[in-house]
Amino acid sequence: MKGKKSAAASLMIVLSALGFWLSVGYYHSYIDHEDNLVYFLKRRLTLRREFVNPFANEGNPLPTNELSPAVRKELSDFCKYAYGMTDGDEKSLESCRKQAIREVQ
Template sequence: MQKPFNRKIIYVATLVFVLLIAWLFTGYVRSYLDDEQQTSFFIKKFPTFQLEFVDPFANEGDSPAIADLSTVDRKSLVDYCKYRFGVTSGSDEALDDCAKNIPGYLKQ
């Protein structure tokens, strides 16, 4: 009589495990194109519970210089570059390289 109950526990535990792994390794960033918001999903290079990332270059407008970013925007860019592209350095050069990975449809 205990077997159906044990199968349910195993099924639920497996489902929770798969969802946890998906959450840890999936992220998204929002971009703005033609006055519309678009969401792009990506596979993270490192696990983290953070799902939404900010890319200050993901729009059609003029991109700000790395040196001109506020502390908060720079931290957001460092996180985005680390988890999306595997760039672990927060130097201006590393962030410039990361900024070159702007999606092709946003380049003017």
């Protein structure tokens, strides 16, 4: 009986850790010359934990149409999991950009 309780407790711990891993993401924020981790609840489950928010710094944020394709892809992924954005079109990315900038300030 004690073995079953221990196994059940271990299973609950593993499932809780997996749930946390799947539902919590983070990105680096560089404000006031400090590197901070910003955690967020993901809108969709994924094994990916670390994301890039290209606007989480003190620089002047570029419009989305001036971002490189690699940075646009990172922004699209971030917006998908942080805000639940489903479209990767210019209008959606610009809306996400504005929301990301608001949250960083």
